[in-house]
Amino acid sequence: MKHPIPKLSTLLALVVLVVAISSIAPPPALAGEYTIASCQANGEFSSGAFEDFATRGMKWRRACNPLGPGLRGLVTANVAGEGHVAVGSQSAFVLEAPPQTTLSNLRWSGYAHRRDCRYALQLYAVRPDGSSVALKDVRANRGCPGRAQAQASSWPRPRTYQLGGATRIVQRVVCMGAPHASFCSARGQNYLETFTAEASVLDETPPAVAVSPGGPLVSGEWVSGSQPFSYEASDNSGVKVVRGLIGSASAGESTRPCDYTQRIPCPSGPGQIQVETQRLPEGTQELRLSATDAAGDQSESAPVTVRIDNTPPGAVPVAVEGGEAWRNHDSFALGWVNPSEEDRAPIVAAHWRICRVGTQECQAGTATGPSLATVGGLTVPGPGEWEAQIWRQDAAGNTQPQNASIPVRLRFDPEPPELGFEPTSVQDPDRVGVHVADKVSGVAGGEVELSRVGSGVWQPLPSALEGEELVTRIDDASLPAGEYQLRATATDRAGNEASSESRIDGSPMKVTLPLRTTTMLGASVRASHIEKKVLHRHGRRRVVKHTVSEEGSKETVAFGTKAKFSGRLLDKAGNPIAGASIAVYQQAPEEAEAQVATLTTGAEGGFAYEIAAESSRRLRFVYSGTPTTLPSEGSAEVLVHGxxxxxxxxxxxxxxxxxxxxxxxxxxxxxxxxxxxxxxxxxxxxxxxxxxxxxxxxxxxxxxxxxxxxxxxxxxxxxxxxxxxxxxxxxxxxxxxxxxxxxxxxx
Missing domain, CATH: 2.60.40.10 (Immunoglobulins)
Structure with missing residues (x-):
């Protein structure tokens, strides 16, 4: 492998070719597998997945961006200079597979350069059993170049190498020495460059995920609206995304930041999901989490019970304990019945508003309690008539003022009525009037009592409320004459009571009976019968008959005759009372008394009444009196022979x-x-x-x-x-x- 040192123009052309080839996207990883992209295999030219190492006289360099001075890529080399490099000196980049994973293949491109044949330039993978798979191996002391020459090999197009379940990839330059020299030369550079490295990681271990305790949603409380909850997720390659599921509906997800330039791309640890419960079914159900790791492996958490209710409680009829009538103590309670609603959040609070009728003067508050169905201890700001409404709140926090109840009345009056006796009328002396007034709840009723001065005994008089006046009459016809004290008591509709024994001007309310002029009525019956008398004259007997009339309060007459009643009505001075009405009441033995006629007195105060004598009976003649005269009566009885x-x-x-x-x-x-x-x-x-x-x-x-x-x-x-x-x-x-x-x- 003898190559002359390439020219600079040749090197630049090679760099451009490498960048162009590396821009081609790698094929997608299979399920349970992900790819670590290093150097020019990712757009950020990152090499963080590899760890670096160098001994004395050796060096490494991270310069993955192809545009720049000096050697580019992941470079392992010797330090160029004078002197020697000891045998065993090396520089290396190492990619370790994450725990419980293996490396299935490596897609790689690079360049090798050697001036001293005593250096070995190596790229290999290590299996779990310690065996290795050589990928690129420029052996020391093999195929050495001539003096002043260099060797170079270029692999610009990425090539895939099967790693057979390796757990480590090593790129290194190491001084091996020679049989006749235990060192390597430091003159010139000996290096191995990696331009592109894409390592496929086989990960068949599913992630672990669980809902973290705490928070109302996952604690089984009733909730509504947006609800966060926390979880704990972990995996040897990190967790990419955690999704919440309620039934088949999505309950939100947490996408975690992953960097596939790192050996463990995704983080493990706690996270949070925000659940928009308005989009989910209501009621009691199960929440599960689905976690996906960096390799696409999935697992689900154990379910937890959640309770969702986004519907505000409806309006209910409300009643005032004790009724809506006026009261004199400022304490009220409102009660209602919570309808039975299966699998819904229970009522735990009630909001109330109290406003003065017809105004905007209001106060509001809230009462809380489990299964709340009453609000007690309410007070109103002052006397008067108020309206109260409530709207309920459930355990999920749902409440809606528009669902307020129909207003009920709270009526409070702590003040008693005011009263005083009015002046007596000369035209109607036995009429007693008491002025009564109550400016808040109004007068409900009252009573006037009478007591003879010095007796200490009070007796009630029939009284009636006429507008703002309590009215009664003194029956001076049935009471003994003398001086009397009067007392009036009035009660308002709130139960406040007040009494007075004084006139409006402050003087004592005393009267002397009788108040009216006394009258006298006399009655009698006239009976006529024939009496026989035997006369003896001149030796002869003769019977003489004559009619005899008798008048009195009781007379006896024969059946079928006429009974004539008469009487006279006089005042206290004995003067006749003309034009007065006289009621005639008749009662026969073993029969109830009944009125049979009404008579009118004549100019001399007299009257007459005639009946057929068909049964014994008693007649009562009654003068009812007037506002200024007392009543009186008289009676007479006629007895009739069978x-x-x-x-x-x-x-x-x-x-x-x-x-x-x-x-x-x-x-x-x-x-x-x-x-x-x-x-x-x-x-x-x-x-x-x-x-x-x-x-x-x-x-x-x-x-x-x-x-x-x-x-x-x-x-x-x-x-x-x-x-x-x-x-x-x-x-x-x-x-x-x-x-x-x-x-x-x-x-």
């Missing part, structure tokens, strides 16, 4: 025959079992009962009587007596009398 018709058939009968007495009881109602009737006969000077019977439902009765012991001619007088009894509203009475003639044998 009655019955009486017939006999036949009226003449022989001894041994029978007659039948019949009749109908008058007056209603009748007892349920019928009216008791006593049939009487007149004996000497008195009436004697010889038969009794009860009438039928219609009052009809009938008795048959036989005559057995009559001699001669007898005239008997009979009557039907009606005794008093429960269920019959009349006094005891009797029927008219009749005579039955009985003829028997002579005595």
């Amino acid at each position: 009655a019955s018709t009486l017939k006999v058939k036949p009226a003449h009968v022989l001894n041994g025959g029978s007659v039948t007495f019949t009749g109908r009881v008058q007056g209603r109602p009748l007892p349920a079992q019928g009216k008791l009737v006593e049939l009487q006969v007149r004996l000497t000077h008195e009436w004697s009962t010889f038969r009794t019977i009860r009438s039928g439902p219609e009052g009809v009765w009938s008795i048959e009587y036989p005559f057995r012991r009559t001699c001669g001619v007898e005239h008997f007088r009979f009557r039907a007596r009606l005794p008093g009894e429960a269920g019959y509203p009349l006094e005891p009475g009797h029927s008219p009398t009749l005579t039955v003639t009985v003829r028997g044998k002579p005595c």
Whole structure:
């Protein structure tokens, strides 16, 4: 291998050719394989994959850019100068395969130059068992050039060499010496240049990847939006990319910077992936990582559970605990029901806003808690009516003010009403008015009480709220005369209460009863009946009849006659009250009282009322009074004798025959079992009962009587007596009398 030293122009042409050839892209590496591109095999002329080494008298140079002075490429050479280089001295570049990988082939181009044959110029690969594969070997002391001549070999076009699973590539120049000399000459340069080196690395070891603990997403918490998480990835050749997978959907990726000019192109170690959860399905699912190393080997991590929810909670109806009515304590609580939603983030917070009704005066806040369904301890900025709304937030942080609830009212009033008695009206003295006012919640009601001065006993009066006035009336007709104290109590709609015993002007509210003018009403009933009187004059007997009238509070009359009632209404001074209305109430025995008429007094204050005497009854005449006069009343009672018709058939009968007495009881109602009737006969000077019977439902009765012991001619007088009894509203009475003639044998 004897070559003259080439001229400079020849060297420049060679460099251009090498650059042109090296610009051709190498074929892509197979799966599980990657290529380390060094020197002119990469655009940056990097040679970082090779380690350098040189002993005394030797040197190395990294000058991969073909444009430049001096030797170019990866150069191993001796140091040119005077003197000798010791045997064993060397300079080298070494490419070590990454751990657990082998080198399958090398695509290489370069140039060799030697002046001293005692130098060896070598390019070889070393297998794991220590054996080597020679790629370029310019042996020492072989084919040596003549004196003052040099050897040179050029391989400008890259050529592929099979390395057979080697783990190291070595380029070196070493002084081997000669049998007659244990040194090499330092004069002139002896070197080996590498222009292009592309080493294919076979890597069948998959990367290791795992999700790092920490962070809400990979801790199983509910999340939304953009969520980062960390991972740990490692590989003998480095990790090129890590991808997140949820089901078959991509959950983001982390592409790591790789430099294929280095023996380990890609980094190992921690990394981070940003997950845009809005692009992923919602709910509970598994997250896996897929890692790809520099050689394209892939592996997956163990899954971790993630929970995704990007939907804000919807609006829910809200209620005020205790209702929306007014209250006098500034403490409120809002409650709601969280709808059941499977595999969704639970509610953990609620945002609230309270605004004065009709204004922009507002305050807001947030309450938190697991499965939150109530917000308590709320207060309003001041008295008045406020509106409250809430919108919920879930554990993933989703919340939306547009999903606020329909407003509910918070009503607060700490101030009691104001009240005072108004002046008494002369035209309506028993009317009591109390002015009441409440500027916040309004008056809900009140009561006026009355107490006789000195008694210490208060009694309530029926009171009613009329606008801003609490009104009652003093029943001075039923209360004893004397001085009385009044007290008014008012409550607003918030439950605040206030009371007063004073008039508006501050004076005590006292009155003297009665407040109205007293009246008197007298009533009586007039009854007329016929009295008989037997007169004996000149030896003759004569019966005289005349009508007698009696008037009083209780009179008795015969059935079917007229009962006349009358009365008079006077004031305290005895003056008649004309034109007054008198209500007439009637009550019969065992019946409820009912009004039957309304009368009007005449010019002298008098009135009259007439009824048919069909049952006993009590009449009450009532004057209701006026705003200035007291009521009064009077009563009278009429008692009516019971009655019955009486017939006999036949009226003449022989001894041994029978007659039948019949009749109908008058007056209603009748007892349920019928009216008791006593049939009487007149004996000497008195009436004697010889038969009794009860009438039928219609009052009809009938008795048959036989005559057995009559001699001669007898005239008997009979009557039907009606005794008093429960269920019959009349006094005891009797029927008219009749005579039955009985003829028997002579005595």
